[in-house]
Amino acid sequence: MNSKKRMLLPRVQPIRILWHGKRIFTAVLCLSILILIALPSQATAKHNFIAIGTGGSTGVYFRAGNAICLMLHKDMEDRGHNIRCIPASTGGSVDNINKVAAGELDFGIVQSDVQFHAYTGDASFTGAELKNIRAVLSLYSEAFHLLSRQGSGISNWDDLMGKRVNVGSPGSGIRSTFDELMGAYNVDTEFFGRATELTSSEQTHALCKGRIDAYGNSAGVPSPSVARAISDCGASIISLDTSVVRNLVAGRPYFDYLTIPAGTYANMERDIHTPGVIATVVTSEDMAESVVYELVRAVFENIDHLREVHPAFSDLDLQEMACRGYVAPLHDGAKKYFVEHGLDVCP
Numbered sequence: 001m002n003s004k005k006r007m008l009l010p011r012v013q014p015i016r017i018l019w020h021g022k023r024i025f026t027a028v029l030c031l032s033i034l035i036l037i038a039l040p041s042q043a044t045a046k047h048n049f050i051a052i053g054t055g056g057s058t059g060v061y062f063r064a065g066n067a068i069c070l071m072l073h074k075d076m077e078d079r080g081h082n083i084r085c086i087p088a089s090t091g092g093s094v095d096n097i098n099k100v101a102a103g104e105l106d107f108g109i110v111q112s113d114v115q116f117h118a119y120t121g122d123a124s125f126t127g128a129e130l131k132n133i134r135a136v137l138s139l140y141s142e143a144f145h146l147l148s149r150q151g152s153g154i155s156n157w158d159d160l161m162g163k164r165v166n167v168g169s170p171g172s173g174i175r176s177t178f179d180e181l182m183g184a185y186n187v188d189t190e191f192f193g194r195a196t197e198l199t200s201s202e203q204t205h206a207l208c209k210g211r212i213d214a215y216g217n218s219a220g221v222p223s224p225s226v227a228r229a230i231s232d233c234g235a236s237i238i239s240l241d242t243s244v245v246r247n248l249v250a251g252r253p254y255f256d257y258l259t260i261p262a263g264t265y266a267n268m269e270r271d272i273h274t275p276g277v278i279a280t281v282v283t284s285e286d287m288a289e290s291v292v293y294e295l296v297r298a299v300f301e302n303i304d305h306l307r308e309v310h311p312a313f314s315d316l317d318l319q320e321m322a323c324r325g326y327v328a329p330l331h332d333g334a335k336k337y338f339v340e341h342g343l344d345v346c347p
Helices: 022-038 060-074 093-102 112-120 173-184 200-208 224-233 243-250 289-300 303-307 318-323 332-340
Strands: 049-053 084-088 107-111 133-148 164-166 194-196 214-219 256-260 272-284
Touching (some): 060 272, 060 289, 060 303, 093 107, 093 133, 093 272, 107 112, 107 133, 107 173, 112 173, 112 272, 133 173, 133 224, 133 256, 164 200, 173 243, 173 272, 200 224, 214 224, 243 256, 243 272, 289 332
Parallel strands (some): 049 084, 049 107, 164 194, 164 214
Antiparallel strands (some): 107 272, 133 214
16 A cells, blocks of 8 residues: 555535435434434434534544435335435544444544554554454545744754644544654654644634644645635644654654645645544444445445545545455455455455
8 A cells, every 4th residue: 555656636526415415414323313312322223313422523534424425315215225424423433333343323534544543453552452343445545734823943854843733633643643753753742842632623713813833634635724724824734854753754554744745735846744543433343234235325326425525535446445444354244345346455
């Protein structure tokens, strides 16, 4: 996965929700809140109601979860299943995988590095590996955007020393990647003047208000929140094209080395090189094979609709989605669909 440089080509188009609409999106969101209050865990014994852990309600993970649920609902009658689905707004990747393992969520969208650490029991999961996690499919590459405030004097990683840096909220994929980078550079949060733990939805506002000097954001390209930070307050993306980062990526099977092409964002005149991860969908070994099969089928057989949800999804490839970015064993329901449709099943 790390042997080739992956180009993330921007596709300028408005972000749209599947099958149109603010009304549908709002309805699904309201239904999500109501059902989550009433049914906080794995729904029913027959799994005919499922919840997909995503992230903040304004983020790409939530849009992906919403799209998957809409695809499941779209042909419920034709397929003869009764699987009802909601996207659950959560704290992010670590939160999702922990809740899936504990049976509090049925599926979760998680970064590939978080999946690796959780299943193998290293990093923040040392001594607490989650061996009941199963891979379902992968989605898209997420580039780590390291942004600095205009006038902060930050143009590379070393310039972060002594500055106010948001390292991400506990349980988020951003925090996981920041921890990896700090480990690679042999520093901890004391390296920064002040390390904050704002959520992804809070950090852009904090940067523009001058409360922090830099933050990280793992996101599909182009990222609306990154674009907003650049346009609203002149933020800059810092290139992480260093030997330290390249060695980190080369030694980690869950990392990719990505290029954000010049022109992706306003006033971005050169390519930005940065590490990245892959957004993956996981479930537990206890999830019914038929439910996983129907979820994978709904996504793969409506792939053109998913490609329209966000520019980051525009280049989705079915074979890569069946094989890329996971270390946990593939769930039997996903494996059944892939084999039936001639897709390679990775070990």
